[in-house]
Amino acid sequence: MEKHIGNLPLLVLLTAFCWVSFTHGSNVVRTNNGLLLANNCPQLGQTALNVYAVDTSNPASIGGELDLEITKDTGLQSDSVKISQINVDNYFWGCALTVAQPKRYKGLRYGVYEATLDSATTARTFVKRNSKILDTRGVFTVTLYPASGDPSETDLAPHDPFGVVWSPGCWQIQWCKGKRRNIYSGPKLQLSKIEGAAGIYTIRRGKRGSRGWFVQIEVIVASCPPDMYLDGSGTCSSRSRFPCLNGGVGKDGSDQCTCPPPFGGFVCDIELEASPLYTGILGQEEISSDEGTLRCGDLEGGNTRCKGFLLCYADLYGCKCAPGWHGNKCDRACPKGRWGADCSQHCPSSNIDCNRFRGPENRRTVIMIE
Template sequence: MDRGMRDYNLRAQQKGKSQSTAATKSKNSEVNTTDSEQSTTTTTGAMTGDTSLHEERSAQGAAMGMVPPELASFMLESRASFTQLNGKLDKFMEEMSTMKADLANTNHKVSDLETGLTLTSDKVSSIENTYLPQLRSQILNKIEELDEKLILSEIHDRKSNLLIYGVQQRNEKENTYDVVHEVFVHFMGISKEEASRVPLVNAHRLPSSTRGVAESQRQPPAIIVRFVRMIDRDRLLYGFERRPRQHSPTSTQQPNPQPQSSPYSKVTIRTDLPPKMKKERGEVAHITVLTAGYTTIETSSAVMYQCYRSVPDRDASLAFGRSAPITTDKSPPSDQPHHRYSHIRVVNFPNSNNWPSDGFGPFYCEAVKDGREITRVTTFFQRSDAKFIASDGVFTQTVNVNDTGVVISMTNRYQPDDNGNVITWRKDGGDVLTQLEGQTNINFPNPIEISNQGIYEIFYGGERDQNRGGIYRLIVTECPAGIWGPPECYGICDNCYNGGVCDDTSGLCICPNNFMGKNCLEICRDNGGNKFGLNCEFNCSSRNLPTSCRGYLFCLPDPYGCSCDVGSQGLACDSDCDVGTYGPGCSQICHCADVSSCDPFSGICTAGGCQSGWSGNNCQIPDTCEAGYYGSQCIDKCHCMDDVSCDKTTGACPQKCALGYSVRDGQENCQGELFYFIDSYSISQRI
């Protein structure tokens, strides 16, 4: 900067000398200039604006003294720039002031919003904590009130209806009214002419399934009758209830008495209940009974059975007792709480008070809960020196009504104390079945009937009080295989895999140990047991060994019965599975390309994959679905006429849908419809 000033001063001095010389010359030509100025007065007048600006700048320069013109010009330009900048600054300050005002206004609005949000949050909290619960309670009360009104309405609408089961269908063109009139004649004790004059609104057969049932064994479709007059309905119902009853089999009768010759001997007449009163029918309470020391009651120090309650039935109330008076009707010891878990109750058999002997027989755990069927699970205890044991190494067998070839086979391990003591049978602790004397097998007449189910006891005559006999329970479902919903039985069961059993009262699968899910397809543990319960939530041991549950008997709600843990078999559940078998009691067949690679607990093929025609995580899903099912896992239901197979991919039926089903717009498979009569309504909720 100092160097710049020095340069500037040097230039100024040089310019000063030049200006002094110019001034001297100006004085010498002053006179000449005067004439010249006069002669150019007109011209300079025309340039007044420029002269004025020059004079103004000259005056400013004179006021500043001897300031050089360049500096004066620079200062003037700087002053103009400063003036311009000052104007911009003033404008900027105005804009800043406006922005500050806008910001203050925005802050005020934000504050208002925050206040509003706080008030809104308080109102929402008040609604959630106070108003909504009150509204929910009011809605639930209203729903309950409407449900009650609906039930009353349904009862009023259906009170004139009766359902008639067991009347044989003559042919496809039968006159249902004529059939109904004959029923009136039989049960009301009136003439055909009088029966024909009973006024009816309508009468027709209900659709029924024939899936899995031989034509000769199919049950006739039920008939629904709607009466005009309640007195006629009541007369028929009264006549049915007053009909002569069949007596229970005596000791000389066969366990499966043949039907009487009357075409009405198996007819059942029931009222038509409203849907709301039927929808809760069926599903069992989810309990599991684990039994220890059950084949060594006279020698084991740990003879007991435990009743486990799965979610969602932890709140079910439990009761314990003896299922049948086998040698004695003595009740079991009082149940006790589990030492760790409140959802488990335990019944321990002591080594005193004759329990090593009286402990022989069937005992139960019974669960009761609103919205569930009363659920009784039966387990068994036997002596190690029992003279009879089941030939198939199990305590229960589940069959379906109308099954054929049903046999109970027992093995006699010891001879009688006296040669005159013959083999004897009883059922449910009742009278001796004399027609079975000396036999170790019961070959039931075909087809099997519900009346055949029960607990069968075998012993040597004169030795029953030794409690060394054998026991075996036969469970008979009320519907043919694959069908649920008695008595009409036209709901298709869920397809149950891995040893699961269809509950004929609900159509749901009851899954064995180590498997869960709707179709028992979910494997809880790939390479071992120690998992049981509805959701595999229970363990036999915290050590979690593959065989931790070996040696225990597991019993589930009917119609499942009892079985060993997965990977175990035999009456004492202490033997390995044979090669090629797996699952509960080793009851399932492996479908591995290399059967030796089949895991005995899960059925998973550890090498070589599945056999041709099978797929799935344990090779149990067939390439061709069983009739009545479709889909990649064969768990979707076809609903085709005559229960024929449908397309595995789409579910489309080759011809028509079954009665009560149709193909809706945009669909290919048959879908269910709601019937106005009760049994179809309740079943259509699941199929």
């Protein structure tokens, strides 16, 4: 089975001779989140870009194999790509793709990288260049929900507009989606109808787009409202479990949650310790390194605190900075009073120690589910 990364043909049935490389966080412990695709956002002046794909559900022992494929939307020059496998603590976690600065068409290394595991679970990660005009404030994916659980309903629930921060250069930008060009020209877009809403929107700066002057935002449209899920009969049912905690997001088609590191459990109420009993979440530097764990610092260019890592899960979770960080390059520490992935969680108003990676120190609530 031959797949292509850009115009570079590759046999990407990943075996012990895998050529693709992946990045990881401080510690990876095992959970059921499936495929994780991450990138360490390029810094100014950095010549190499690393994109990583990891099977977070069942890393194989060394000598095993994963049916993992990786592609890129706008292609890559074959002479700018280097692929390697990730073997840590006697486990084969996945692969890493290193993209050098091309001699020509420098914009080719920016865009959407996609990995597919076992032809089923898919995740994407977004790589963009720095631009004051094309500044999304660290937003890479947006999840929208239908207004009701009625399958015949065509309206989306109200949502905040998404796009770029306004600047004088916004007069030059163009919105595109697939083969549709110039579908919109303002800095912010708001959608109202379900049909045609999902997909990847490219915001370009006029004719300079081919040189990397573009950003991309994926719109994910859920099948059901946030408090419901799509059951086996194809209808929206109320979630029987408690709401997702600690920044978790409900799955589409499952009465479970996708959890940001280092949390697990059906509702993300359990803080996972580094242990061979769990698989595949990116943790933080406070967790001790036990056998069968993967750390951000294990990867080339990886920071022990996961600085600069954009984590992308499948389902409705989308892409968020590693816990404790936010911003376009995921390198800005959470401001006081915020914590978690993308700094999206609020610390309690009372004067309680609140770790920006894991939240309030006294938060150790375990919810028992029958």
